[in-house]
Amino acid sequence: LQILDVSNNELSEIPVELADCPKLKEINLRGNKLKDKRLEKMVNSCQTKSILEYLRVGGRGSGKGKGKTDNSDKEEIRKKKRDKRQKKDSGDGEQDMLEEVNKLMIKILHIAENPAPLVVKVSPNIKEVRPYIVCCVVKGMNLKQGNALKRFLSAQIKLHEDICERRTAATIATHDLQLIKGPLLYDAQPPSELKVTPLGRKEIKAKDLVRQLQLEAEEQRKQKKRQNVSGLHKYLQLLDGKENYPCLVDAEGVVISFPPITNSERTKIRKTTSDLFLEVTSGTSLQICKDIMDTLILKMAELNKFTLENKEEESVSDGESDMTSEPVNANPSQNAEQEQSPLTVEQVRVVDADGNLKVLYPSKTDLTLVSSLLTIIR
Template structure:
């Protein structure tokens, strides 16, 4: 929308101003003051401009529920932001803000606050923000978490993203957040974390990599991204601090081997030495595939794991390709909990132009050619069309539920931005949890694929899903058979070749590499790593 159109948008409910032409207009004439008279606005987005300041008249937009101001050059906010009492979503990421007004604490209906990638040295108390669900303060200069963040009254707070700051201490009061699910403190200056962290009953994702912990054993667990093991380790320390013996066996529990155990040991002794093999190739020094995660996607769908499978033969049998597609569907319904826990996408590597970017875009800006279609559409249009299809199918079949892709549309409900994976040209190749791009779809002729697993819950589930997919592919004997000097396995032995993919933040700091040494720990399968 051009700046001139602002004058004629008196009845508008949503307004988006972004990009070079808007930036040029702001640079030449400033932000059009008529904008502040659009009091009916519910949604306002100003992004990717040279905007440095906002007028106190911002407080006149009292009906705003969503205010998006990311990727500008803002240095401050007016105190009058406190007048936006209906605000639920506020995105100030990627600006130059050094200090937030204290009045921001009056936004009691705010559910999501993103101030990542700024220059904040301090943060106002947040204990009055009783509706807060997600707080993203990553990539700043903060030395501690905001005052009041451990207030028991913050009953909705489930995600705290505070990586890439200057924090040296985490309070034991973190145990006061019983609904905390995600805590990211990567790349800070922590030397230890309180054992009380293990008391948080719903904490599923704990990211602490990039800190220099004095406890070296704990540090190793952290660097391996093993949330469950880290929590168990902290829990043992907590029991020690309370004078309990964490290794004490349960009273009356027998340690004798049963006949069943002995029989299992006998069976294990009879197993042949030959086992199926997963051959893991180390991330190449040149030409390795990297996926960078943007701050924008962290509050939408923050977790992604990828790997490359080479030397595939999807035509080994007449049903190999169909079985592989069926496998993904089955995993979506089971291990991925109908895509609520995670989503799998597979791409023909020949069509993937790296490096890749995992980002979040507004529905009207996300452009994709959906799987099995030829025409490019916006994410907004695609979802609207699918909703109409779903409603038509319900009426036709006289059912209250739908099947196929339509049953996943609820996962996007109330999402202001949609997650997407983009290639180096800016083209969207994946829109989880809905569809892939038709441009990178796999076929029977595909010999190398990129596997992408994303999640909004935690990193461990991404790894678990990827592990299971690779193991099942190995069991289905989808690896190409070689002869002579190319042979990498013994006669009758199944093998699969997997290459590591790195996931980093925008600054190049490593988030995860998969498969790592701790992945693919599956009985009955040999894992050969070319870097050991």
């Protein structure tokens, strides 16, 4: 730290530990109502060096005898100030414990503990097209209550616009795990051969889908008389120059994902979905995929907690004929147990054509980006 500007805030005390920053050259504390009146005068008239010296010997007038104060005295002064501050904060201990209890929780299920782990095999064809993919399974999401599903879908859109940089950095896809047959293959296929059933559409060849979307985009521009287009049409340029298109295919040959354009209607998540298969793909880097997956899992934990705490009524339908015949609240004790249990994140292995491990997510080093906001049970 070389420059620190915390002027015009509501600080009443300045921590003495600030004096231990060896490279701090400039500090601005003006405009704060400090309890130490001498320090308050100093911040308006003295140089940074003098202010740090004053803090170094403990402040509150101790600077008068700084020539006679040895290191042990300085440390004693600092210790007293720290103890005083800790004592002052001890009243908040109960609140801190409460916050820790209320912290978002997820449980990691390791490959070794999973009797039937999902595996994704990467085809050599994908290397020049969109080489990076990270996957995992999340179990225990509550999408039945109220607007939980809408909130989840809206969160994905926001992540695509924000951290995914409008899908130029990476693309997220979420699927109903129960509708997927593993193992999966991450492949690249010619547009004239790749068949996909896009969300809300019938099965179509990728080449024809892209042409259809281009025509729709032109129509949108004419109607709205502007350059901007919405929906899938925004991402068509990401396929420019690609001889083959990326796709994720299940064991039955069903294309469940066509990044960065669309998921498949066949594996679409619904209100009855509680177990999800997540994928993040990128043409940029593997670390971007991991960072975005970290953020997605954190967002899912937040949404689940919000849904459970707000006790929204269970919706009868999500506007589509996709509800199962499972009775609502058939087993109240089971529902209560589900509400108390954390989300479970199952590890998924990504391997090459020879079965060699390429990526395991989440590994011990993953979820560090969001670790301060999550309690992770490994």
